[in-house]
Amino acid sequence: MKQEKRLLDRQAGRWAMLGGCLLGGGGGGSFAMGQMLLEKLESMPPLYLTPLEEIDPEATVLSVSLVGAPAAKEQFLTPEDMIRTVELFQRNAGGAPLAAVMTNENGWCATVNGWVQAAALGLPLVDAQCNGRAHPTGVMGSMNLHRLPGYVTTMTCAGGNPATGRYVEGVFRGTIDATARLVRAASVEAGGVVGVARNPVTAAYVRENGAVGGISQAIQLGQVYEQGLEVSPQKAVEAAAEFLHGRVLCRGAVEHYTLRGEGGFDVGTVTVDGHELTFWNEYMTLDAPDGSRVATFPDLIMTVDAATGRPLPSSDIREGQEVFVLTTHNRNLNLSPTMHDRELLAQAEEIIRRPMLEPLGL
DSSP states (O other): OOOOOEEOOHHHHHHHHHHHHHHHTTOSOOHHHHHHHHHHHTTSOOOEEEOGGGSOTTSEEEEEEEEEOTTOTTOOOOHHHHHHHHHHHHHHSOSSOEEEEEESSOSTTGGGTTHHHHHHHTOOEEEEESOSSOOSSTGGGSTTGGGSTTOOEEEEEEESOGGGTOOEEEEEEEOHHHHHHHHHHHHHHTTSEEEEEEEEEEHHHHHHHSEETHHHHHHHHHHHHHHHHTTOHHHHHHHHHHHTTOEEEEEEEEEEEEEEEETTEEEEEEEETTEEEEEESEEEEEEOTTSOEEEETTSEEEEEETTTOOEEOGGGOOTTOEEEEEEEOGGGSOOOGGGGOHHHHHHHHHHHTSOOHHHHTO
16 A cells, blocks of 8 residues: 655654554654754744655655764754754765655654754655664764765765854765764764755665654654543553563663763763663663673664653763663564664674673674
């Protein structure tokens, strides 16, 4: 059956943010930024979620994202900055004109990223993502483009507070690795985060290498979760676990929390009921009190405030807070091939200083 276009109204946006944050696995941007985008969308022309099948397979689709450290105190980004990234791309990239916009990943903000850009510039927003969960590095969201010999990308970025002299914008062209490092450096100069437009590919390439239907899945999960919240936070978390074919691992107080900024990322640990969670923006590992491994990225690991039911990215955790820990195996997620890339996971292993490759059998 042909998928129908869906109006992206306030209700759809609320569900997308809720479900997207759960699928973010500890990352994916802030609630405040997601809300800011949805408020901006209300003053713009109606926007519909377009099935990828309606886009010409050879037409160009552009992904948008956020790059930075979620806990950075000086981050400053506006909807206009995010629109600016697509405008910079259109003016500087050359090649075929853009046919559609897609978002990079899931999260409070990431799932609704691209909505304002598409509405402002009159472009379709496709129901696809580079990856159906959140991930720390730009290369992880490249849909395996870093493995294509000779592929040259264009990445544009903008962000930072002009009032404090931190606004930056840039256009970078080169390999996925090189341009991703430059954008990450720009996010540091901007005070913590920049909006990004990057990695133009054909719709056919997205179908083969992306997370098709990722936004619809986030909206469905958010609806299920909100219905559960009408009963209780525990019911909501249990409903999310059932939807994701996962489980609620534990409920307990945050006994210990560490956070440090490293190279434009948030890195740290969380201890809940004797379980240790590590994060590199997103949660990377989850170990039981006896030290045995429960889950390893790209498995989904997520925390939820037990009192309110509010999903909690890693940057929002506080010691003493009572939380649920939710997890599901990566086979239950809508993932890009990059999530199983041994070299990229080895990089994460070095950052968090915990084994990842062996538990994943890589």
